[in-house]
Amino acid sequence: MLEGQPCFGDIVGDLVELLRGRTLVAHNVGFDYSFLTAEAEMVDAVLPIDTAMCTVELTRRLELGTENLRLETLAAHWGITQLKPHDALDDAMVLAQILKPVLVRARERKVWLPVRPLSRREWPNGQVTHEELRPLKMMAxxxxxxxxxxxxFVEGRPLVQGMRVALAAEVERTHEELVERIVHAGLSYTDNVDSETSLIICNETRPEQGKGFQARELGVPFITDTDFLSRLDAVVGGSTIEEFTDVTLAGDQFALF
Incomplete structure (x- = not known):
């Protein structure tokens, strides 16, 4: 199959120009990215891939109801014919066709695209790992x-900017997506559950452990991830810190309230 075909070093220059300024998209993109970077290193080349998007993660967010998220399953779901399953070129062409309705569905459902910046030479899988997610949560x-x-939070009323939102383990959406949406909406992500927590995103009504259990003990309101995401378009503007600040000088300091 590869007899008579050019080696990676022969086409890497064209590949560099093709990738420059673009986002790498693949089904389980970590697998493809690791192979590309390994081949590039062997010929002393650097691929200008700054961002990548995994279509496995994207279709997981869409909740399509398919048996699995394999490429052939998604192709059948969208009515796309595979001529040579597991053939590199055919798989790429099939994914390109799948991507069109997937992006339309994502826009209709207002699902954020899992486009990730790449700052490492190796990416073992298409998702943010637990060890990488921990500092992401700490930063947020x-x-x-x-x-x-x-x-x-009070049921029947909208979310208000400034509300402190915690995440339980019992959710269907990925934590990285939920953290992104919390911060972008002007809500405050908290990694702890305490008396100041406004609500917790949890799909279990009576969790017996973890943050969900802590929230239940403290009487913190529960909301499912689906319900939470559906409310983000109607988040009410909050009061800024400056509105609660009295700029009257009190000695050498400003006095609050």
Missing amino acids: ARLPCPYVNPGR
């Missing part, structure tokens, strides 16, 4: 929220 938890915490 430390981000200063410009809005005052308005208190507990």
Whole structure:
């Protein structure tokens, strides 16, 4: 099959120009990315891949109801014919056709695209790992929220910017997507559950362990990830910290309230 075909070093220059300024998209992109970077290193080349998107992760977010997320399953779901399953060129062409309706569905459902910046030479899988997610959560938890915490979420009322939102393990959406959406909406992500927590995203009604259990013990309101995402378009603007600041000088300091 490869007899008479050019070696990687023969076409790497064209590949570099093709990739420059673009996002690498693949089904389980970590697998493809690791092979590409390994081949590039063997010929002393650097591929200008700054961002990547895994279509396995994207289709998982769409909740298509398919038996699995294999390429052949998704092709059948969207009515796309595979001529040579597991052939590199045919798989790429099939994925390109799948991507069109997938992006349309993502836009209709307002699902965020899992486009990830690449800052490492090796990417073992198409998802953010647990060890990488931990500092992501820590960073999000430390981000200063410009809005005052308005208190507990009340069913029947909208979310309000500044609300402190915790995440339980019992969710269907990925934590990285939920953290992104929390911060982008002007809500405050918290990695702890305490009396100041406004709500917790948890799909279990009576969890027996973890943050869900802590929230239940403290009486923190529960909301499912699906319900939470559906409310983000109607988030009410919060009160900024400045609105609660009295700029009257009190000695050498500003006085709050």
